Amino acid sequence: MPFVVSGVSIPCKKRVRSKPSRGIRDMLDEKLIEQALSDGSAVRAEYDGLHYIQFVDDTKKVPRGTVSFDGRVVYGYGKIGRVLSLESGLKAQFSHPFWVEEKIDGFNVRIVKVRDRIIALTRGGYVCAFTTDRIDDLLNTAIFDKHPDLVICGEVAGPENPYMDDGPPFIAEDVRLFVFDMNRWDERKFLSNEEKVHLMEVFQLPTPQRFGRFSVADVEKIKQILLKLNSEWREGVVFKEDSPRNHRAKYTTTNANIIDIKAGAQNLLDLPSEYFTNRILRLVLFLEEQGIERTEELSQRLGDAYINGLFEAIKQVHNQNKVTRTYRCRFRNRDNAFKLIKHLESAAGHVQLEMQDLREEGGFWKLKFERTFAKSSGQLSSLLKGRLMYD
């Protein structure tokens, strides 16, 4: 893999390492942290005796989810913009070739070593009790012995996870980790693709499918990748420019949107209405550009996604007077199940939780818990009791 792309030289590994805090760390000086704490954009947090500062809002200098332990910083994983049109999106967004990786439908984590512990941070900057418990199952942690300053960014996905309705169709049980980026403490910039791939290979880290390096001229090949992902009900891809600015964009399939609509319809009233219209928009734009035939089967699946999800919610309100969903996940350490529930209860706002089962089985503590969707429960109950609605 050449290290010079389109005439632009990529900073080499050595250079990146030799200045681990070149100016960026300085931005997070004590004054900035104090200011953030006083204006509420950062809060003091604690996990299992580990005290840290969590940036809860996006600010000019610090993205949401950034955390600071002992004065050192793990930057939040920035938002990746979405293109809804593939060909024009690639043309508009990328001036250099780019890497194409599969986008996995899970939850984002950053895995780091703090003092002697390896922990996983969620997108929002909480320590995830679930992922942290399972780190040894998810990746080869020996990587932190050699690279203690590494931040491993990835997606945790699978049917047995505590946050999301379901997992990708190709994961039959439990969860898996997919590493897609790395950076270092006190640095926002990601490692170059070469550095990242090197470490992934040396430590055999699990990764999403990496389709290779393409340019805008390869749009037909990229379309073929996406059509295949769509037919396998996979989410889509992320494009990462092979250039110093490392610009990114994501693009998702029609079928990923049908999956989301189906999951969302059950708790429709707890979601912003835009959740659905945005997905309809993505779904149809993908169809139209990829030349996918508008079959009866496709329409039927979309219709079913709405009708069956909401039908299930109504049945639940008839039967149990509330809309609930059951989640399952596995822990190595029993205590972490309680830590997770405690965290979800305090962080999740209007979502109520009930732990239903926790039992040892096959080397795991298997947790089952139920979420109640408060708005869906309340509004559906009231409508089913004959309340008038004005619109």
Added chain:
Amino acid sequence: MPFVVSGVSIPCKKRVRSKPSRGIRDMLDEKLIEQALSDGSAVRAEYDGLHYIQFVDDTKKVPRGTVSFDGRVVYGYGKIGRVLSLESGLKAQFSHPFWVEEKIDGFNVRIVKVRDRIIALTRGGYVCAFTTDRIDDLLNTAIFDKHPDLVICGEVAGPENPYMDDGPPFIAEDVRLFVFDMNRWDERKFLSNEEKVHLMEVFQLPTPQRFGRFSVADVEKIKQILLKLNSEWREGVVFKEDSPRNHRAKYTTTNANIIDIKAGAQNLLDLPSEYFTNRILRLVLFLEEQGIERTEELSQRLGDAYINGLFEAIKQVHNQNKVTRTYRCRFRNRDNAFKLIKHLESAAGHVQLEMQDLREEGGFWKLKFERTFAKSSGQLSSLLKGRLMYD
């Protein structure tokens, strides 16, 4: 028809007429009007030399759409709440028997005689140049010779109307009027059902289907009416309590919601996202309660409604760089076509209009005009050009 219902006597015709302005008119004294004009909840308006005051916001004492000509008042047609659950809705809302009428999918008008002219007011209190032009085609205006103080409330519906995407399936061309309520100048209270039906019969006014007087115990009969309306792709019903408070509620069919979603999907980005989620909710609640089978055909129609509407919009942006819809309507007087366009341009906010054709044919001036949906056009164009979207 007995005039006493469940032991409550209904005010008789004579009594209603003998006090045409009993206290209600007094509420709209000059001071109130001046106050409304100064705080912006009312504005001075003019139509074809006719000056009036238009209440543009709902206020405590005056509903939106109320208008005042020469110190006398035509009250706005109040909102009717919606039940999403039939049986419990009837139980919760009605303590007396109620009339059941078909709800027609058109636009609401109030037809009144002002000085020597008969005009139609829209829901918002504008004079509707289209309906006003066509009044002689829509009803027997001789009713105003005998009852000059009457306010005739009804729905104008049909495929050739200037406001809505389409008309009910049972109207093949042009528009028709469906009278469903009457009151008088300076009175908010509607005439009793008996008075209304009497006048409708004497003057052969067109009305929606009136299914009769029912009580909560008749819910199975009402379900049958609604299943038939649903199978004919009609909108639904309005319930009007046969009691002095004359409480109302509306209830709509699954298929009416599919029609709305299909129409809305073409200009999805110009509508609030709740437009769609509310209709999905109504659609599934109707299905569930009425025991309608969740067939593949039904899901397919719902899926098609979303996909085909938005697909059409995307095609339009590819072909003409904007999302448009063509409207047709007929006038007796050519000038009124221009008045309508002028009104739509000034009142419709971000919707742009273009008159495309106006020709004399079969005794009418046939107008064809195009609306451009600004947000759908702008956002779709920009997404099709590859803009990044953050969500």
